[in-house]
Amino acid sequence: MNIRILVLFLLLAACETEDATPTTTLNDAFDTQTATLLRAGVWMGANNYNVAGEAQIYQQPDGTRVLLLDMFSSSNGPDLRVYLANDAKASSFVNLGRLKSTNGRQVYPIPAATDVNQFSFALIWCQQFSVSFGQAETK
Amino acid sequence: MRISLVLCLICVASGIVRAQSQPVLQSSNAFIAAGVRQGSLSLDYFYNWQPGASRKFQIGLGARITSYIGSNQYHATAPADLAVDVLKSDSLLLSTAQVHALNLAVQLGYRLSEKVSLGFNIDAVGVSFGANKNGRYLNGNQGQLVQARPTPLNILLVGNHDRGTLNSQFFIRYHITKSWAATVAYQFLFVEYTTAVAVQQQPEPNDRFRNKASMFGVGITKLF
Numbered sequence: 001m002n003i004r005i006l007v008l009f010l011l012l013a014a015c016e017t018e019d020a021t022p023t024t025t026l027n028d029a030f031d032t033q034t035a036t037l038l039r040a041g042v043w044m045g046a047n048n049y050n051v052a053g054e055a056q057i058y059q060q061p062d063g064t065r066v067l068l069l070d071m072f073s074s075s076n077g078p079d080l081r082v083y084l085a086n087d088a089k090a091s092s093f094v095n096l097g098r099l100k101s102t103n104g105r106q107v108y109p110i111p112a113a114t115d116v117n118q119f120s121f122a123l124i125w126c127q128q129f130s131v132s133f134g135q136a137e138t139k
Numbered sequence: 140m141r142i143s144l145v146l147c148l149i150c151v152a153s154g155i156v157r158a159q160s161q162p163v164l165q166s167s168n169a170f171i172a173a174g175v176r177q178g179s180l181s182l183d184y185f186y187n188w189q190p191g192a193s194r195k196f197q198i199g200l201g202a203r204i205t206s207y208i209g210s211n212q213y214h215a216t217a218p219a220d221l222a223v224d225v226l227k228s229d230s231l232l233l234s235t236a237q238v239h240a241l242n243l244a245v246q247l248g249y250r251l252s253e254k255v256s257l258g259f260n261i262d263a264v265g266v267s268f269g270a271n272k273n274g275r276y277l278n279g280n281q282g283q284l285v286q287a288r289p290t291p292l293n294i295l296l297v298g299n300h301d302r303g304t305l306n307s308q309f310f311i312r313y314h315i316t317k318s319w320a321a322t323v324a325y326q327f328l329f330v331e332y333t334t335a336v337a338v339q340q341q342p343e344p345n346d347r348f349r350n351k352a353s354m355f356g357v358g359i360t361k362l363f
Contacts, residue, residue: 089284090275090282090284091284092282092284093281093282093283094280094282095277095280095281096280097280127232128211128232129234130211130232130234130275
């Protein structure tokens, strides 16, 4: 009996539930009229995942910068992050945080020390499995 | 827990000296373990002394080869002085990790009954090998692609000062016959990679990253 319990515990330990990204359509507030557009690009899916919409980097009047995902939609997956990267493979990157939702307008603050000209790619990146879901080359 | 492991080692070392003339039981174990997106196969051989008239205690020396494979595992900063402080600890995320380790090991055992025994073993020193792997070094909100390979030298030290890939098991063994037994164990395996360059620079340069893999497994043991 005890061996059965141990084997059951072993099987349970081998399983893991992965957190999927929320799907609620977001509409983050952001005033594009008062901000300066620095770079912009269009999302494209990768590795058979679908990502669509626009990626725009703005500088706000107070000097802070943000990445705006507009008219955005993405395939769902576990541990999706928003990266700014120097290439589509994320050879060097800045993690802007977990993807808030697979749908809608979303704003992600960019750390002050980030050189946005060095990181010309925005990525939707599954960090746990090191897989790109999509990219936008901003210019 | 690591202190208790060292105490076990001291017990083994002192016990072996006293047990040289005691009856001997040799064991060889094939073991498979699984955890979250990781697993291992190991083969070991132990030469066990059985001091005392009851022959309930076993003190053994042996060798073990462990083959580990993992998928999408985080490896944390390994050096002890950095690992103790979460603010000084970064991580290396490897899409695939595969390490083979050959180590000398020690074992302590106790025979609970004619059919059941339990024990503990741990690797002490040895070598590791495996292919270079691409991984991502993660430092706060920044990261970069790096290459890493298994740390070649394994050695058990005090606390977090261990180096390399070291296996340890707490096991319960059911003796099916005098020659064969089934083993169930909790396995705690250190898997360590060294990056091609010291990717971590703060608060000091570091190239060693460790995955502490908790796994459960089963094995078949030959006694002779």
